Every structure is written in structure tokens, then in C-alpha cells.
Amino acid sequence: MENVLIGLALNKNVRIYIADTTEVVEDARKAHDLYPTSAAALGRVIGAGGLMGLMLKDEGKLHITINGSGSIGTIMVSSNNKGEVKGFVSDNTIYLKRNSDGKLAVKEAVGTDGYLKVTKTGIKNNFTGSVKLVSGELGEDFAYYFMQSEQTPTIVSLGVLVNEDYSIKKSGALIIQLLPGHLESDIVYLENLLKEMKPITQLLSENEDLEKIVLTMFKDYEKQEYRSLKYYCDCNKERFMAGISTLPLTDILELKKENKIEVxxxxxxxxxEINKNDLEGIISYVENQRFGN
Ligand SMILES: [Zn+2]
Incomplete structure (x- = not known):
């Protein structure tokens, strides 16, 4: 399903990425049995990370790590230019609400004493950028990251609504970036837009058509392309075996004492399941590598 729309506005001085990530985040919730606040935090990062993956060229891969010293622990999301996104949180069982309005307390669960790190690989110039968390609500943290690490003024709106039965009611992501050559008046336009902007989940609840949503913000909006994001994990046994082969040989020999291990x-x-045969194969591979036989 095409759930992302990319386009230009303000005389092609801004690029807009908008995504309805409801199904993607629901798949993440099912994969990890996420409780509501864990789902909201991971879902927001999946939205941002999914769109950032689509910004990459070619075979690029994106990896996000966030840790704000909160109860949720570390949030990790990986994505690529094909629209495949996956992620997890250290603690999937956080269900924390704010006392003031009963909304999911993402900031309190994520914490604010920590960092947001982005790594891009598989592109011409591999890249790592890291910023301190400024909000813990995550949307603002990504906006701060874009400004500090990529020198791109950006509006980031991320949101996840969760049903009573913990399924995902609505989830979305919106990224608006100023392009090189933009005018002062474009900055003012975006500042005003930001002040009046409804939460992305509300926009998606009121209107299913992504193009119509963006047209309410930009009169000269020009759509470029539809893309799709999906929750997808490309893991396989060989990758785990390759991981084991990087361990010290003594550790691998120790593992072989178990008849089989599960990763x-x-x-x-x-x-x-990695069995004795697999481990023996890894050991002879490692010995050949290290001793050059
Ligand atoms: Zn996997």
C-alpha cells in the first residue's frame, strides 16, 4: 500500500514528506507485543526513520539509536531506501500516561538525559551524526538533529494513537524541509504553519487523502511521488553465524560445549538455532582466517 507522499511547495523551496504509518507501527506492535507508551515511542521513531530511509540514495541504510535514560531504555530503528523499516525498544511494557491530560507520556518514558544518533551507510559518504535530546517527545529531537547535524531547517511532526486493546489507532509522520536557496519569507511561512499545525494523527484522522492534507498547508503544493513503508526484517541465520564468527575463538569454543544455541x-x-555443526563450521572458518591456512 502506498502510504507515503513526497512533494514540493513554496516555489519548490520546501520538500514535504508525509506518511500514514498506522499499519507499519501496528506490525511493529505485534512483533514486539508493545504496550501503549512503548508503541508510541517506537512508532514515532519508525515514522521518522522510515521517511529518512526514503531520503537516502541507492543502497543506503539508516540506523537510529536513541537513549534518554528513561524507563523505556534504548530505541533502535533501521531503514533503507526501499521503504523497509524495523525497530525495537529495550522495554516493550511501558504504559505511562501524563497526569495532566491522560495522554501517553512519551517524554517521561524516553527521558531527556541522552542522545539521538543517526548512522548512514551504503552511500558515497557514510555518515554519523549525534545530538543531545532536547525534548524527549522525539519530533522536536529529530528537528534539532536535522538542524545541528545536517544543517537543514526542518519541521518534524510524529504521532501515534493507541486503542484500548493496545492496537494502533492512527500513526503518522510529517517532515517539512527547507531546501537550499529558500527565502526568508519561506522561514516565516513555516514558523506560522508550525504554530497552527494540528497533530499529525489528528490530520490523518480527519482526512485519509495525504495530498489533501498537504494542500491545506501549501496552496502551491506539487506532488512528486507516492512511496510505501513497510515493517520488514531481513534477518537470516547466516547473518547471526557471521556475527558469532567475530567473537574471540575461546568464546566460540565455549559455545560449542552447548549442543546447540538459540539466538x-x-x-x-x-x-x-545454531547447532554443533554450524559452530564447528564457524570455528574452522575463524581458524583459517586468523592463521591464514
Ligand atoms: Zn529479524
């Missing part, structure tokens, strides 16, 4: 993919919770 679990953190992104999709799939279990892989």
Missing part, C-alpha cells in the same frame, strides 16, 4: 533477532523476535 533471537531483536528486530522481529524470530528464533534461530
Amino acid at each position: 533471537k533477532c531483536e528486530y522481529c523476535n524470530k528464533l534461530y
Whole structure:
């Protein structure tokens, strides 16, 4: 399903990415049995990370790590230019609400004493950028990241609404970026837009048509393309075996004492069994590599 729309506005001085990530985040919720606040935090990062993956060229891969010293622990999301996105949080069982309005307390669960790190690989110039968390609500943190690490003034709106039964009611992401050559008046326009902008989940609830939503913000909006984001994990047994082969040889020999070991993919919770034969194969591979036989 095409759930992302990319386009230009303000005389092509801004680029707008808008996504309805409801299904993607629901798939993440099911994969990890996420409680509401864990789902909201991971869902917001999946929205931002999914769109940032689509911004990459070619075979680019994006990896986001966030840790704000809150109860949720670390949030990790990986994505690519094909629209595949996956992620997990250290603690999937956070259900924290704000006392003031009963909304999910994302900031309180994520914490604000920490960092947001983005790594891009598989592109011409691999890149790592890291900023301190400024809000913990995540949308503002990504906006701060774009400004500090990529020198791109950006509006980021992320949101996740969760039903009583913990399923995802609505989830969305909106990224508006000023392009090189923009005018002072474009900055003023975006500042005013930001002041009046409804939460992305409300916009998506009121209007299913992504193009119509953006047209309410920009009269000269020009759509470029529809894309799709999906929750997808590309793990396989070979990758885990390659991971084991990087361990010290003594550790691998120790593992072989068990008849078989099970490893679990953190992104999709799939279990892989590595048996004695597999481990012997890894050991002879490592010995050949290290001693050059
Ligand atoms: Zn996996």
C-alpha cells in the first residue's frame, strides 16, 4: 500500500514528506507485543526513520539509536531506501500516561538525559551524526538533529494513537524541509504553519487523502511521488553465524560445549538455532582466517 507522499511547495523551496504509518507501527506492535507508551515511542521513531530511509540514495541504510535514560531504555530503528523499516525498544511494557491530560507520556518514558544518533551507510559518504535530546517527545529531537547535524531547517511532526486493546489507532509522520536557496519569507511561512499545525494523527484522522492534507498547508503544493513503508526484517541465520564468527575463538569454543544455541533477532523476535555443526563450521572458518591456512 502506498502510504507515503513526497512533494514540493513554496516555489519548490520546501520538500514535504508525509506518511500514514498506522499499519507499519501496528506490525511493529505485534512483533514486539508493545504496550501503549512503548508503541508510541517506537512508532514515532519508525515514522521518522522510515521517511529518512526514503531520503537516502541507492543502497543506503539508516540506523537510529536513541537513549534518554528513561524507563523505556534504548530505541533502535533501521531503514533503507526501499521503504523497509524495523525497530525495537529495550522495554516493550511501558504504559505511562501524563497526569495532566491522560495522554501517553512519551517524554517521561524516553527521558531527556541522552542522545539521538543517526548512522548512514551504503552511500558515497557514510555518515554519523549525534545530538543531545532536547525534548524527549522525539519530533522536536529529530528537528534539532536535522538542524545541528545536517544543517537543514526542518519541521518534524510524529504521532501515534493507541486503542484500548493496545492496537494502533492512527500513526503518522510529517517532515517539512527547507531546501537550499529558500527565502526568508519561506522561514516565516513555516514558523506560522508550525504554530497552527494540528497533530499529525489528528490530520490523518480527519482526512485519509495525504495530498489533501498537504494542500491545506501549501496552496502551491506539487506532488512528486507516492512511496510505501513497510515493517520488514531481513534477518537470516547466516547473518547471526557471521556475527558469532567475530567473537574471540575461546568464546566460540565455549559455545560449542552447548549442543546447540538459540539466538533471537531483536528486530522481529524470530528464533534461530545454531547447532554443533554450524559452530564447528564457524570455528574452522575463524581458524583459517586468523592463521591464514
Ligand atoms: Zn529479524
